[in-house]
Amino acid sequence: MTARTRRFIAAIGTVAFLAFYIWLVTVIADVLPDSFWIDLIFYPVVGIAWGVPLIPLLRWAERG
Template identity: 55%
Template sequence: MPPRARRFVATVAVVFFLIFWIWGAVTVHDLLPKAWWIDLIFFTVAGVGWGVPLIPLLRWADRE
Protein backbone atom coordinates (compact mmCIF):
# COMPACT_ATOMS: atom_id res chain seq x y z
CA MET A 1 0.00 0.00 0.00
CA PRO A 2 1.43 3.41 -0.88
CA PRO A 3 2.39 5.67 2.04
CA ARG A 4 -0.25 8.25 1.16
CA ALA A 5 -3.02 5.63 1.27
CA ARG A 6 -1.74 4.26 4.59
CA ARG A 7 -1.82 7.74 6.10
CA PHE A 8 -5.37 8.28 4.84
CA VAL A 9 -6.55 4.98 6.33
CA ALA A 10 -4.81 5.81 9.61
CA THR A 11 -6.41 9.27 9.70
CA VAL A 12 -9.90 7.85 9.23
CA ALA A 13 -9.22 5.15 11.84
CA VAL A 14 -7.99 7.74 14.37
CA VAL A 15 -11.11 9.87 13.88
CA PHE A 16 -13.43 6.89 14.41
CA PHE A 17 -11.39 5.68 17.39
CA LEU A 18 -11.53 9.10 19.05
CA ILE A 19 -15.30 9.29 18.54
CA PHE A 20 -15.64 5.89 20.20
CA TRP A 21 -13.16 6.82 22.96
CA ILE A 22 -14.99 10.05 23.83
CA TRP A 23 -18.36 8.28 23.82
CA GLY A 24 -16.95 5.60 26.13
CA ALA A 25 -15.33 8.12 28.47
CA VAL A 26 -18.55 10.10 28.85
CA THR A 27 -20.55 6.92 29.44
CA VAL A 28 -18.14 5.60 32.07
CA HIS A 29 -17.93 9.02 33.75
CA ASP A 30 -21.70 9.04 34.22
CA LEU A 31 -21.44 5.79 36.18
CA LEU A 32 -18.77 7.02 38.62
CA PRO A 33 -19.49 8.65 41.98
CA LYS A 34 -19.45 12.44 41.97
CA ALA A 35 -16.20 13.50 43.65
CA TRP A 36 -13.58 15.94 42.42
CA TRP A 37 -10.67 13.57 43.03
CA ILE A 38 -12.35 10.78 41.06
CA ASP A 39 -12.88 13.23 38.18
CA LEU A 40 -9.23 14.25 38.37
CA ILE A 41 -7.96 10.67 38.17
CA PHE A 42 -10.49 9.60 35.54
CA PHE A 43 -9.92 12.50 33.16
CA THR A 44 -6.15 12.19 33.56
CA VAL A 45 -6.29 8.53 32.57
CA ALA A 46 -8.84 9.12 29.81
CA GLY A 47 -6.95 12.12 28.47
CA VAL A 48 -3.60 10.37 28.26
CA GLY A 49 -4.84 6.85 27.63
CA TRP A 50 -6.23 7.43 24.14
CA GLY A 51 -2.75 7.64 22.65
CA VAL A 52 -1.52 4.24 23.81
CA PRO A 53 -3.81 2.11 21.59
CA LEU A 54 -3.03 4.31 18.59
CA ILE A 55 0.76 3.89 18.69
CA PRO A 56 0.83 0.73 16.51
CA LEU A 57 -1.50 2.32 13.96
CA LEU A 58 0.59 5.47 13.72
CA ARG A 59 3.80 3.44 13.38
CA TRP A 60 2.20 1.43 10.57
CA ALA A 61 1.11 4.62 8.79
CA ASP A 62 4.60 6.10 9.05
CA ARG A 63 6.42 3.10 7.57
CA GLU A 64 8.26 3.50 4.29
Protein backbone atom coordinates in the same frame (compact mmCIF):
# COMPACT_ATOMS: atom_id res chain seq x y z
CA MET B 1 0.30 0.02 -0.43
CA THR B 2 1.55 3.55 -0.82
CA ALA B 3 2.41 5.83 2.08
CA ARG B 4 -0.41 8.16 1.12
CA THR B 5 -2.97 5.34 1.31
CA ARG B 6 -1.64 4.16 4.69
CA ARG B 7 -1.86 7.70 6.07
CA PHE B 8 -5.43 8.08 4.79
CA ILE B 9 -6.48 4.78 6.39
CA ALA B 10 -4.76 5.81 9.64
CA ALA B 11 -6.54 9.17 9.61
CA ILE B 12 -9.95 7.52 9.17
CA GLY B 13 -9.08 4.96 11.86
CA THR B 14 -7.96 7.67 14.26
CA VAL B 15 -11.16 9.68 13.83
CA ALA B 16 -13.32 6.57 14.26
CA PHE B 17 -11.39 5.45 17.33
CA LEU B 18 -11.55 8.89 18.94
CA ALA B 19 -15.30 9.16 18.33
CA PHE B 20 -15.81 5.80 20.06
CA TYR B 21 -13.33 6.66 22.84
CA ILE B 22 -15.00 10.00 23.62
CA TRP B 23 -18.40 8.30 23.74
CA LEU B 24 -17.05 5.59 26.05
CA VAL B 25 -15.37 8.09 28.40
CA THR B 26 -18.54 10.16 28.71
CA VAL B 27 -20.60 7.05 29.49
CA ILE B 28 -18.10 5.96 32.16
CA ALA B 29 -17.92 9.49 33.59
CA ASP B 30 -21.71 9.56 33.97
CA VAL B 31 -21.64 6.32 35.95
CA LEU B 32 -18.86 7.39 38.34
CA PRO B 33 -19.82 9.04 41.63
CA ASP B 34 -19.66 12.81 41.73
CA SER B 35 -16.40 13.31 43.62
CA PHE B 36 -13.55 15.74 43.16
CA TRP B 37 -10.94 13.06 43.90
CA ILE B 38 -12.35 10.60 41.40
CA ASP B 39 -12.41 13.33 38.76
CA LEU B 40 -8.85 14.27 39.67
CA ILE B 41 -7.70 10.73 38.89
CA PHE B 42 -10.12 9.77 36.09
CA TYR B 43 -9.70 12.67 33.67
CA PRO B 44 -5.89 12.77 33.54
CA VAL B 45 -5.76 8.99 33.07
CA VAL B 46 -8.28 8.95 30.21
CA GLY B 47 -6.71 12.10 28.77
CA ILE B 48 -3.40 10.28 28.37
CA ALA B 49 -4.72 6.77 27.65
CA TRP B 50 -6.25 7.61 24.26
CA GLY B 51 -2.82 7.78 22.66
CA VAL B 52 -1.64 4.32 23.67
CA PRO B 53 -3.90 2.31 21.30
CA LEU B 54 -3.12 4.69 18.43
CA ILE B 55 0.66 4.27 18.59
CA PRO B 56 0.74 1.03 16.51
CA LEU B 57 -1.61 2.53 13.92
CA LEU B 58 0.48 5.66 13.55
CA ARG B 59 3.71 3.65 13.36
CA TRP B 60 2.17 1.52 10.63
CA ALA B 61 1.10 4.62 8.71
CA GLU B 62 4.57 6.14 8.83
CA ARG B 63 6.71 3.09 8.10
CA GLY B 64 8.81 3.19 4.99
